[in-house]
Amino acid sequence: MTQEAVLQLEAVTKRYGDTEVVTSSSLAIGKGEVFTLLGPSGCGKTTTLRMVAGLEAPSGGRIIYEGKVMADPARGVFVPPHKRGMGMVFQSYAIWPHMTVFENIAYPLRLRGVAGDELRGRVEKVLDLVGMTALMDRPAPMLSGGQQQRVSLCRALVYEPDLLLLDEPFSNLDAKLRVQMRIEVGLLQRRLGFSVLFVTHDQIEALTLSDRIAVMSAGRIEQVGTPQEIYDHPASPFVRDFLGQTVLIRGTLAEGAEAGIPGVVVAGGAGEALCVVRAGNNALNGTTTGSAVSLSIRPEDVVLKRADQAAENSVLGLVESLVFVGDRIELQVTLQNGDAVLLNAPRSGGWAAGQTIRLECPVGRTFLWPA
Numbered sequence: 001m002t003q004e005a006v007l008q009l010e011a012v013t014k015r016y017g018d019t020e021v022v023t024s025s026s027l028a029i030g031k032g033e034v035f036t037l038l039g040p041s042g043c044g045k046t047t048t049l050r051m052v053a054g055l056e057a058p059s060g061g062r063i064i065y066e067g068k069v070m071a072d073p074a075r076g077v078f079v080p081p082h083k084r085g086m087g088m089v090f091q092s093y094a095i096w097p098h099m100t101v102f103e104n105i106a107y108p109l110r111l112r113g114v115a116g117d118e119l120r121g122r123v124e125k126v127l128d129l130v131g132m133t134a135l136m137d138r139p140a141p142m143l144s145g146g147q148q149q150r151v152s153l154c155r156a157l158v159y160e161p162d163l164l165l166l167d168e169p170f171s172n173l174d175a176k177l178r179v180q181m182r183i184e185v186g187l188l189q190r191r192l193g194f195s196v197l198f199v200t201h202d203q204i205e206a207l208t209l210s211d212r213i214a215v216m217s218a219g220r221i222e223q224v225g226t227p228q229e230i231y232d233h234p235a236s237p238f239v240r241d242f243l244g245q246t247v248l249i250r251g252t253l254a255e256g257a258e259a260g261i262p263g264v265v266v267a268g269g270a271g272e273a274l275c276v277v278r279a280g281n282n283a284l285n286g287t288t289t290g291s292a293v294s295l296s297i298r299p300e301d302v303v304l305k306r307a308d309q310a311a312e313n314s315v316l317g318l319v320e321s322l323v324f325v326g327d328r329i330e331l332q333v334t335l336q337n338g339d340a341v342l343l344n345a346p347r348s349g350g351w352a353a354g355q356t357i358r359l360e361c362p363v364g365r366t367f368l369w370p371a
C-alpha cells in the first residue's frame with residue numbers, strides 16, 4: 001500500500017482466558033479505502049472491530065489510528081472509544097426508540113457540545129444524504145428496517161469521522177434492501193471520502209463493496225488482497241472454498257515434462273490412468289510425481305462440450321441431474337474418476353441427464369493443490 005495508512009493493526013491478539021480468538025493480526029487500511037474482514041461465523045471479525053473501536057482491549061500488539069497509538073497493552077496504553085472519534089454501525093442498529101429520528105442523529109453531536117443552528121444544519125445535511133429529511137420528526141420505532149438502518153448510518157456519519165466501522169450492518173435487511181443499502185453506502189463513501197472497515201460473512205457483499213479484503217479463519221488473517229486477487233489467486237484451500245464455487249478434480253501428480261506444466265492424472269475406478277489435466281498455477285511445494293493432489297477450476301471457467309468434441313486439457317463426466325435455478329441450469333456431474341462436481345450452464349444449453357459431456361479446463365485457469 002502506497003497511500004498513507006489511516007489505521008494499522010500490528011500483531012494484534014485477543015485472548016479470553018486460555019482461548020485465543022484473534023491471533024497476531026496485522027493490517028493497514030489506507031485513507032479512503034473500503035477494507036473488509038471476511039470469514040465464517042466465530043472467526044474473530046467482530047472482536048477485531050471492537051478492539052479497533054475501543055470496546056475491547058487487545059491482549060497483545062498495537063492499534064494505531066491516524067498516527068496515534070490507540071492500544072498498546074505492553075505499554076499500558078488504551079484510548080477509550082469516545083476519544084477515538086470513529087463512526088460505528090452494528091448489526092442490531094440500536095437506534096434509541098424513545099427519540100425521534102432527529103434526536104437519534106443529533107445525540108453524538110450533543111455529546112460533543114454542538115448545539116443550536118450548527119447542530120440542526122449538520123443533522124439535516126446528513127439526513128439529506130440518505131433522502132430522509134421528511135422523516136426527521138418521526139419517532140424511531142415508526143420506521144421500516146431500512147429506514148432505521150439509514151438512521152443508524154447517519155448517526156455514525158454526523159460527526160464526519162475519518163473511519164467508519166461497519167459490523168454486518170445490512171444483515172437484518174431483506175435481499176433487495178441489502179443491495180440498495182450497499183450501493184448507498186458505496187456512493188456516500190466515495191462522495192465523502194472516509195475510510196471503512198467493514199465486517200461481513202457474505203462473500204458477495206465483500207466482493208462488491210471492498211477495495212481490499214482480508215479473509216479470516218479461526219482468528220487468523222489467511223490472505224489480504226483485492227477482490228479479484230483473492231478470487232483468482234486464493235492462497236489456501238480455505239480461501240478458495242470460502243470465496244466462490246470450485247470444481248475440484250482429485251488424482252495424482254503427473255510428470256511435469258509436457259511444456260513444463262504439472263498436472264493431475266485422472267484415474268478410473270480400477271486405478272487405470274484415463275487422462276491428464278494440466279494446471280497453469282501451482283500451489284505445490286516439492287511434491288513428488290505420483291503423490292495425491294487436486295486440481296481446481298472455477299465453474300464459470302470450465303468450457304462445456306459434447307463428449308465427441310475435441311478439446312485440449314479436458315476430462316469427461318456424466319450428467320447426473322439438472323437443477324433449474326432461474327437464470328441458469330445447475331449440472332450435477334460425476335467425473336471419470338468418480339468425483340462429483342457442480343457446474344453452471346445457460347438455460348438454452350440443451351444438456352440432459354444421462355449424457356456424457358466433456359469439461360475443457362483452460363490451463364491458465366487451473367490450479368494444483370496438495371490433496
Ligand SMILES: Nc1ncnc2c1ncn2[C@@H]1O[C@H](COP(=O)(O)OP(=O)(O)OP(=O)(O)O)[C@@H](O)[C@H]1O
Pocket residue numbers: 016021039040041042043044045046047048201
Ligand atoms: N466475551 C467473550 N468471552 C469469551 N469468548 C468470546 C467473547 N466474545 C467472543 N468470544 C469468542 O470469540 C470468537 C470470535 O467471536 P467473534 O464475535 O469475533 O466472531 P465473528 O467472526 O464476528 O462471528 P459472527 O460472524 O458469528 O459474528 C468466538 O468463538 C466467540 O465465541
Ligand SMILES: [Mg+2]
Pocket residue numbers: 045046047
Ligand atoms: Mg460478528
